[in-house]
Amino acid sequence: xxxxxxxxxxxxxxxxxxxxxxxxxxxxxxxxxxxxxxxxxxxxxxxxxxxxxxxxxxxxxxxxxxxxxxxxxxxxxxxxxxxxxxxxxxxxxxxxxxxxxxxxxxxxxxxxxxxxxxxxxxxxxxxxxxxxxxxxxxxxxxxxxxxxxxxxxxxxxxxxxxxxxxxxxxxxxxxxxxxxxxxxxxxxxxxxxxxxxxxxxxxxxxxxxxxxxxxxxxxxxxxxxxxxxx
Amino acid sequence: xxxxxxxxxxxxxxxxxxxxxxxxxxxxxxxxxxxxxxxxxxxxxxxxxxxxxxxxxxxxxxxxxxxxxxxxxxxxxxxxxxxxxxxxxxxxxxxxxxxxxxxxxxxxxxxxxxxxxxxxxxxxxxxxxxxxxxxxxxxxxxxxxxxxxxxxxxxxxxxxxxxxxxxxxxxxxxxxxxxxxxxxxxxxxxxxxxxxxxxxxxxxxxxxxxxxxxxxxxxxxxxxxxxxxxxxxxxxxxxxxxxxxxxxxxxxxxxxxxxxxxxxxxxxxxxxxxxxxxxxxxxxxxxxxxxxxxxxxxxxxxxxxxxxxxxxxxxxxxxxxxxxxxxxxxxxxxxxxxxxxxxxxxxxxxxxxxxxxxxxxxxxxxxxxxxxxxxxxxxxxxxxxxxxxxxxxxxxxxxxxxxxxxxxxxxxxxxxxxxxxxxxxxxxxxxxxxxxxxxxxxxxxxxxxxxxxxxxxxxxxxxxxxxxxxxxxxxxxxxxxx
Numbered sequence: 064x065x066x067x068x069x070x071x072x073x074x075x076x077x078x079x080x081x082x083x084x085x086x087x088x089x090x091x092x093x094x095x096x097x098x099x100x101x102x103x104x105x106x107x108x109x110x111x112x113x114x115x116x117x118x119x120x121x122x123x124x125x126x127x128x129x130x131x132x133x134x135x136x137x138x139x140x141x142x143x144x145x146x147x148x149x150x151x152x153x154x155x156x157x158x159x160x161x162x163x164x165x166x167x168x169x170x171x172x173x174x175x176x177x178x179x180x181x182x183x184x185x186x187x188x189x190x191x192x193x194x195x196x197x198x199x200x201x202x203x204x205x206x207x208x209x210x211x212x213x214x215x216x217x218x219x220x221x222x223x224x225x226x227x228x229x230x231x232x233x234x235x236x237x238x239x240x241x242x243x244x245x246x247x248x249x250x251x252x253x254x255x256x257x258x259x260x261x262x263x264x265x266x267x268x269x270x271x272x273x274x275x276x277x278x279x280x281x282x283x284x285x286x287x288x289x290x291x292x293x
Numbered sequence: 294x295x296x297x298x299x300x301x302x303x304x305x306x307x308x309x310x311x312x313x314x315x316x317x318x319x320x321x322x323x324x325x326x327x328x329x330x331x332x333x334x335x336x337x338x339x340x341x342x343x344x345x346x347x348x349x350x351x352x353x354x355x356x357x358x359x360x361x362x363x364x365x366x367x368x369x370x371x372x373x374x375x376x377x378x379x380x381x382x383x384x385x386x387x388x389x390x391x392x393x394x395x396x397x398x399x400x401x402x403x404x405x406x407x408x409x410x411x412x413x414x415x416x417x418x419x420x421x422x423x424x425x426x427x428x429x430x431x432x433x434x435x436x437x438x439x440x441x442x443x444x445x446x447x448x449x450x451x452x453x454x455x456x457x458x459x460x461x462x463x464x465x466x467x468x469x470x471x472x473x474x475x476x477x478x479x480x481x482x483x484x485x486x487x488x489x490x491x492x493x494x495x496x497x498x499x500x501x502x503x504x505x506x507x508x509x510x511x512x513x514x515x516x517x518x519x520x521x522x523x524x525x526x527x528x529x530x531x532x533x534x535x536x537x538x539x540x541x542x543x544x545x546x547x548x549x550x551x552x553x554x555x556x557x558x559x560x561x562x563x564x565x566x567x568x569x570x571x572x573x574x575x576x577x578x579x580x581x582x583x584x585x586x587x588x589x590x591x592x593x594x595x596x597x598x599x600x601x602x603x604x605x606x607x608x609x610x611x612x613x614x615x616x617x618x619x620x621x622x623x624x625x626x627x628x629x630x631x632x633x634x635x636x637x638x639x640x641x642x643x644x645x646x647x648x649x650x651x652x653x654x655x656x657x658x659x660x661x662x663x664x665x666x667x668x669x670x671x672x673x674x675x676x677x678x679x680x681x682x683x684x685x686x687x688x689x690x691x692x693x694x695x696x697x698x699x700x701x702x703x704x705x706x707x708x709x710x711x712x713x714x715x716x717x718x719x720x721x722x723x724x725x726x727x728x729x730x731x732x733x734x735x736x737x738x739x740x741x742x743x744x745x746x747x748x749x750x751x752x753x754x755x756x757x758x759x760x761x762x763x764x765x766x767x768x769x770x771x772x773x774x775x
Contacts, residue, residue, distance in 0.1 A: 066593075067383035070539060073597040074364040080603055082361045085354035087547050094344050110564070171582035175529070179495050196565035208582040209528050213521060232550045241546040244511045246577055247528070250569035255521035258561075259436035259452065261323075261459045262330055263479040268435060269487060269494075270521025270568070 091232040096195065103194040104224055105289055108278070110197020114253030115266050117275040120286035126277045127156035130219060133275065134184065135160050139217060143167055143178075143185040145207040149221055153186050167208055178210060184217035191226035191234055193250070199276065200234060201249045209247050218271040220251075223279050307656040310631035320456055324628050327455045331619040334562025335670070352555045353674040355548045356610035363600065366509040366542045367591065373512030377574040379587045387417035390592045394419060394501070394534055395426050397588055401532060403428060403498030407490070409516065409523035410434040411503030412450055412613060413536050413592055416635045416648065419501070430501065433490050433522035435483065442469050448629030450636060451560050451615040456628050490522070500526030500584065504537035505612070506552060507589070510545045514589065516570040517556060519563075524570050533572070533584040539591050540600075540609035552612055555672035560614040595647035595701070602698040608643050608680060610673045615640075617667035617677060623660050632657065639667035643680040651688045651702030658684035659706075689715070732762035 064072070096103065108118050121129045130153055134142055141163040144150035154164045171178060190202035199220055203209040212218050228234035231250070235241070240248075255270030266272060280286060314320060339345040359366060371381045384390035390413075398406060406423060408414065408430055420430040420441070432441040436453035440446065442465055447453030454462070459477045466482060467475040470489050476482060494500075502523055506515040514535050516523045527533045543549060557563045576583035599605045618624040618638025629637035634645040634654065642657040658681045661667075667677040688706030690696070696703070721731045735758040742757045749756060761769075 065383065066385045066389060069385055070383055070591075070593045070597060071364050071367065073593075074367070074539075074600055077597075077601045077606075078603050080357070080361045080606070082358050083354050084358065085351050087351065087355070087551060090347060090351050090551065093347070094341075114567070167581060169581065171529075172531070175495055179491060198565060205577070205579045205581065208580065209524075210582045213524050213528060230550075231553070232547065235547060235550065241510055244513050244546070244571060244573040246572070246574045246580060246583055248571045248573075249524065250565070251567065252565045253567050255519065255567055257435045257483060257520045259434070259439070259454055259520075260462055260479045260482055261457075262327055262452075262455070263459070265480050265483040267487065268483060268520035268522070269433065269490065269525055 087232065088236070091230060095233070096229050098194075098229075100227070101288065103227055103229060107192055107194040107197055107227055108289060110195075111253065111276065112197075114197065114256070115273075116197070116253045117273065119275065119277050120289065121277045121279050122282050123279060124282070126221065126279055127152045130186065130277055131156040131160060131162075133219075134162050139184045141165055141181070141183050142219075143182045143211060143215055145187065145211065147188075147206050149188055150186065150207075167211055171208065171210055178214050182215045184219065185211045185215040186219040186221065187212050188221040188223075189251075190248075191228055191238070192222055192224070193229075193231050193234055194227055195230040196252060198231070198250050198252045201251055202245055203247055203249075204245065209249075212249070212251070213270050216267070216271055217273045217275065218254075219275050219277060221277045221279065225281065306633060307631065307660065310633060311627045311660070314627040314631045319458065320628055321626065323456050323458060324625055327452065328619050328625045331452075331561065335559055335616060335619070336562075338558035338562040338564060348551055348555060349672055349674055351551045352612075352672050353610065355543070355552060356612070356673045357607075359543050359548065360540065360600070360606055360609055362544060363540070363542065366544055367539060369509040370507055370512065370542050373509060374589060377512040378577075379512065379514075379574060379589055382588060382590045383593075384590055385593045387592070387594055390417045390536060390590050390594075391419055391422040393590055394536065395423060395428065397532070397534055397586075398423070398428050398499050399426075401498055403532070405493065405497045406430040406499045406501050407433050407493050407497040407522075407526050407530065408437070409500070409502035409526040410437055410453075410518070411501065411536055412447075412635060413503055413538055414501060415447065416594060417536070417592065419536070431490070431493055431497075433493070433526060434518075434520060435486050435522075438486055438490065439465065442466075446630065446635070448637070449615060449618060450613055450640075456630070494525045494529045497526075497530040499532040499534060500528075500530040501534050501536065502526050504535050504541055504589070505556070506549045507537060507542045508544075508546050508549060509542055511573060513546065513571050513573045515549055515553075516572070517553065517566050517568075518570065519567040521568060524568055527570065527572055528583055531584055532586045532588075533575075534588045534590065535572075536590040536592060539593055539596050540611075552673075556612050556614050559616040559670065559672040595649070598698075598701060599644070599647040602700075604683060605647070605680065605700075607675050608647070610675050611640055611644070612673060613640070614672055616670045616672065620666040620670050622662060622664060622666070632660070639677045639681075640675075643675075643677055643684060646684055646688075646700065646702070650705070651684070651700055652705040653702065655688045655702065655706035658688060729764070732764060736760055736762055736765075 143165045144153050146168050189199040191200050254266050254274045255268040256266045257268040258264045382393045423430045432438045439454040448456040463477045467473050504514045505517045575587040599608045624638040645654045663678050687700045692704035739758045
C-alpha cells in the first residue's frame with residue numbers, strides 16, 4: 064500500500080458528516096459597498112496610500128510622459144519594460160532621456176544576476192483593481208514575466224481604473240477566474256513589508272521597496288475630484 | 294542512508310518550561326506588549342460585529358464542507374494539479390515527507406534551498422534533515438531567518454521572532470552576518486536581512502514553501518505573505534517544492550475569498566496582506582521565468598486520526614491565523630517555546646496530541662484555564678475549549694478501554710493519585726445520599742481543613758468548605774419565602 068492509498072483509505076473509512084452548502088455570493092452581496100464608482104476609486108486610493116503606495120493620476124494619452132517625468136525626477140538610472148504595446152510606449156517616452164530602458168525579452172536564466180543587480184525599476188500592467196482592500200491584481204504572462212513585479216526595487220504599475228471592482232469576490236466572479244488560472248496570479252497591496260522585528264513596520268522587505276501606480280482615468284475625469292481621499 | 298530523527302521536547306518538561314518562562318521578565322514584557330498590540334489590531338479590523346459573525350459562520354461552514362468531502366477533494370486536487378503540470382507526493386509521516394523532498398533536491402544535485410514560511414516543514418524538522426544530507430536550507434521570512442540564526446524554533450506561528458527584542462536581533466546580526474555593524478534601527482536591520490538573502494534567491498537550486506489554501510477546483514496553491522520572500526522562493530529558483538497538511542485543501546476558488554479575509558484580519562488586523570500568491574503550474578512553454586518544476590507534498594502526520602472522530606475533526610478547520618494564541622492568557626505569559634511543540638498556544642494544545650500522540654503531549658490540554666477566549670476569536674469557530682476537555686478525557690481514559698476511535702497515547706495522562714481522586718469524586722457525586730453525607734461532613738468539620746493543600750496553596754489561599762452547604766442555604770431561603 065502506498066502512502067497515498069493509506070491516507071485516502073483512512074479518510075474514506077471515517078464517518079461521513081452532512082454537507083452544508085454555504086452561500087458565499089449572498090454574503091458578499093449582503094455586505095457589498097453601495098458607493099459610487101468615484102467613491103470606490105477614492106477608497107481604493109486611500110487604502111493603497113495607507114500602505115505607502117504612490118498614486119499618479121494619468122490618462123491614456125499622458126501616462127507615458129508622466130512615467131518618464133517620475134523616473135527622471137527621482138534619477139532612476141534604468142527601467143525594465145516588457146515587449147508589449149505599453150512597454151514600447153514607455154520606451155518611446157524615455158528615448159530622449161538618460162534612463163536606460165531594458166526589455167525583458169529572454170529567459171531569466173540567461174540574466175538572473177543582472178536582473179537582481181542591475182535593474183532599479185520596472186513597469187508592468189495589471190489585470191484589475193480591488194477597491195475594498197486597496198489592491199491590484201497582477202496576471203503575468205509570457206510577455207510580461209513574474210519577476211518583473213518582484214525583483215526590481217521600484218515597481219510602476221499601469222492600472223486602468225475602469226477595471227476597479229468593489230471586492231475580491233466580485234473581481235473573481237465577474238472575470239470567471241475559476242474557469243482557468245494562469246501559471247501565476249498575484250494580488251498586490253503595496254510595497255513589500257514586515258513587522259517581524261518587535262512589531263515595528265518596515266517597508267522593502269524582499270520584494271519592491273516602492274510601488275507607484277499610474278492610475279489611468281477616463282479622459283475628462285478631473286483628478287482633483289479624487290484628491291480629498293489623500 | 295542515515296535518517297534524521299525528529300526530536301521532540303518531552304511534554305513532561307512543559308511545566309518546567311512554563312515555570313522558567315514565567316521568571317523571564319524580558320520575555321514576559323515582549324509577549325504582553327505584542328499580544329496586546331495584536332488583540333487591538335484584530336479588534337480594529339472588524340469594526341462591524343455583524344459582518345464579523347456572519348463571516349465567521351461562512352468560514353466555518355466552508356471549512357466543514359471541505360472537510361466533509363476531504364478524500365474526494367484531495368483526489369480532485371491531485372488530478373487537477375497533475376493536469377496543470379504540478380507533481381503531487383503523499384507522506385504519512387514527517388520522515389517520509391523529508392525523504393521525498395531530499396530525493397527531489399538530490400535529483401538535481403541541489404545544495405542550496407531557500408525557504409518561505411512553512412509551519413509544516415517545522416513540523417517535519419526539514420531543515421535539520423536537509424542539513425544532515427548536505428543541503429543548506431535558509432529560512433527567508435525575516436522572523437524565521439532570525440530564529441534560525443539564533444538556533445531556535447519559532448515562538449509564534451505568525452510572528453516567529455516575537456519574543457526577541459531589537460537589541461537581541463542587532464547583536465545576532467552583527468555577530469553572524471559578515472561586515473555588519475551593530476544597529477538597533479529596525480529599517481536598517483531589515484535592509485541587512487534583505488541584502489543577505491537577496492543573493493541567495495539568485496543562487497538557490499530550489500525554493501521551498503508552505504501552502505495556505507490548495508484549491509481543488511483549479512489546482513491552485515495559494516500563499517499569503519507580506520514580505521515577498523514567498524514569491525521569491527516560488528518564482529526565482531528552477532524548482533519549487535510546496536509542503537502542506539492534507540487538511541489545507543478547499544473545494545472552490547471562491548472559498549479562499551472569505552477564508553483569506555478572516556485569516557489576515559484575525560492574525561494581524563490587516564484588511565489584506567501585501568501579497569496573495571496563486572500558483573497553478575510550473576513555467577509553461579514560451580514563458581520567460583518561474584520554476585520549471587513544481588511539486589506538492591501532502592502530509593498526514595496524525596491528521597487522519599483527528600479526522601476519524603467527528604468531534605475532533607473540527608481541529609482541522611484551522612486556517613493557522615494564531616488569533617487563539619494572541620488571546621490566550623496562558624500563551625501570553627509563557628510564550629511558544631514552553632510548549633515544546635511546533636504549534637503552541639490553544640491550537641497547538643488540540644492539534645499536537647494527534648501529531649505527536651498523547652504520550653508526548655498529555656500536559657498540553659491542561660495548559661488552559663478554559664476561559665474560552667480562543668473559541669470566541671477563532672475565525673472558523675473551532676470550539677477549542679470543548680476539544681481541550683475531550684482531550685483531557687482521552688488522556689485520562691484507561692489505556693485498555695475499548696473506544697471506536699482510540700487516540701494515540703490514550704490514558705497517557707493517567708496517574709495513580711489522580712485516578713484515585715476521580716474515583717472518590719465519582720463515588721461522592723454519583724449518589725444523592727453520598728453527596729449529602731459529604732456536604733454535611735465537610736461543613737461540620739471545616740475547622741479541620743488542612744492549611745497546606747498540595748497543588749493549591751503554593752499559589753492560592755487554602756480552600757475551606759462553607760459553613761452551610763448550598764442545599765441548606767436554598768432550603769433556608771425557600772422556608773423564609775413561604
